Amino acid sequence: MKQLVNLFVSVLVLSAVLLFATYRLNASEGYSGGNTLTIFNWGDYIDPDLIAEFEEQTGITVIYQTFDSNEAMMTKIEQGGTTFDISVPSDYAISKMKEDRLLLPIDHAKLPNLKHIDPRFMNLSFDPDNAYSIPYFWGTVGVVYNRELVGDHEFTSWNELWDPALHNDILLVDGAREVMGMGLNSLGYSLNDKNEEHLQEAKRKLNELTPNVKAIVGDEIKMLLANEEAAAGVVWSGDAAEMMWENENLDYVVPEEGSNVWFDNMVIPTTAKNIEGAHEFINFMLDPEIAARNTEYVGYSTPNAAALALLPEDISGDERFYPAPELTDKLEVYDNLGKRMLSHYNELFLEFKMHRK
Ligand code: N2P
Secondary structure, three states: OOOHHHHHHHHHHHHHHHHHHHHHHHHHOOOOOOOOOEEEEEOOOOOOHHHHHHHHHOOOOOEEEEOOHHHHHHHHHOOOOOOOOOOOOOOHHHHHHOOOOEEEEOHHHHHHHHHOOHHHHOOOOOOHHHHOOOOOEEEEEEEEEEOOOOOOOOOHHHHHHHHHHOOOOOEEEEOHHHHHHHHHHHHOOOOOOOOOOHHHHHEEEEEEEEHEEEEOOOHHOOOOOHOOOOOOOEEEEHHHHHHHOOOOOOOEEEEOOEEOOOOOOEEEEEOOOOOHHHHHHHHHOOOOHHHHHHHHOOOOOEHHHHHHHHHOOOOOOOOOOOOHHHOOOOEOOOOOOOOHHHHHHHHHHHHHHHOOO
């Protein structure tokens, strides 16, 4: 009898262990059974306190994962097999994901806070009527530079980055569209150019920049420039804003030949399991007070008019990060260049990276 009891206890313990292991496995794969919400966002792109507050308010448990490029994010979602209830692609990636049927329609009736978004950021060409995407942050691509380290340069032209005096002293954000776009813009071409000769010319021009490039980096770019490890960097505007809070020698400019204006929007991918929770999260992030706190934490520009009104004047009135529409109208949004051309841009960027080795 004692043996039988022992066996029974062992079986019970084993089942409990197995049950727990399965639960852990599911959780780590982003399984959205139960009341969980899996969010897939850019690195350093949310105030972590807000996630905790959302969990508290709704009883939903958030599983949070990050990516560092639209391309990496799209590949992961295309592969399927992982639950993502929310993602935050940029304009051209939204257009591509729509085309590839990777997005679910968003029910505006569930978003009472949508009214706070400035109409200037609604109905943009990549998603007319915002049927699949809701504004999160927006910004530009430009040059952050350290006034103490760059001599007379003010980077009103991209071409100033090629000055031999900046040998091994510049950093580039690790983005294919950003770096190729800069190469094309520096030659006076569009950052959506599909002409093969122009693209090859841009790559040759980028190769010539190699001696000045200290590193091509992700989110660490903020820390490196704030710590004066390099004199200048090609960055997204919000990262520049964050660095400038840390180091007052830094300034940010969008060169005159042109650059990119981008829009990152929240979407619900077809991999979603908690569609209700996804709407709750979007509406939560649209709340003016929440959006204002997120903006102060992250440094990027908010498309939420009511949130902007809550921010201190030194943020909302800074024209480097809230340029007037007349200025942003002169900048280009990345086009969805189509599968083949997007891969080609990636290849050329990779070749440029290899050239440095
Ligand atoms: C934040 C990344 C910003 C994304 N680390 C620009 N689209």
